[in-house]
Amino acid sequence: MDFSDLLHFAYECLYFLVVFGVFLAVAIAKGRQAIINIIISLYLALLLSTHFPYYERLYALSSSPSTVALIKLGVFIAFTVFALVLCGRIMPSAFRENKFESFGKKFLLCLVATALVMVYSFTVLPVAELLSPGTPLQTIFGHSEWLFWWLLAPLVVLFLLA
Numbered sequence: 563m564d565f566s567d568l569l570h571f572a573y574e575c576l577y578f579l580v581v582f583g584v585f586l587a588v589a590i591a592k593g594r595q596a597i598i599n600i601i602i603s604l605y606l607a608l609l610l611s612t613h614f615p616y617y618e619r620l621y622a623l624s625s626s627p628s629t630v631a632l633i634k635l636g637v638f639i640a641f642t643v644f645a646l647v648l649c650g651r652i653m654p655s656a657f658r659e660n661k662f663e664s665f666g667k668k669f670l671l672c673l674v675a676t677a678l679v680m681v682y683s684f685t686v687l688p689v690a691e692l693l694s695p696g697t698p699l700q701t702i703f704g705h706s707e708w709l710f711w712w713l714l715a716p717l718v719v720l721f722l723l724a
Contacts, residue, residue: 574699582673602653604645607644638682674719680703681712681713
């Protein structure tokens with residue numbers, strides 16, 4: 563393992579930690595219901611973005627692979643934000659709890675949401691275009707034959723914790 567491999571691994575670990583940190587900050591600030599809404603929104607955004615019919619028109623705007631990856635990522639983020647607003651309107655109000663009350667459940671829900679983002683990043687979304695291939699996180703989350711199990715696991719955790 564040379565220095566560049568170590569640097570790419572550190573970059574992916576930073577990606578993982580930043581995503582987890584954002585989810586944990588949201589869970590502490592807004593409560594468990596906010597992170598549950600995010601998880602549901604990620605599922606809905608996956609469904610909508612995989613069947614979005616206008617990718618070709620958007621891809622015509624650029625020929626660079628990294629720009630195409632950013633366009634696809636932007637569409638996914640837009641669908642996630644839309645689904646998050648929708649979930650905020652139709653889901654029940656937040657659990658009445660203090661910021662650090664039920665911290666273990668919040669922590670596990672944040673891990674689940676982070677795993678979901680990692681799986682989407684390495685199997686569905688073109689984040690691999692922006693990162694170097696073959697790193698350990700891509701080995702864990704990037705196998706398309708494991709996608710079903712990675713998608714099922716958060717639902718089981720939601721069933722048990724929510």
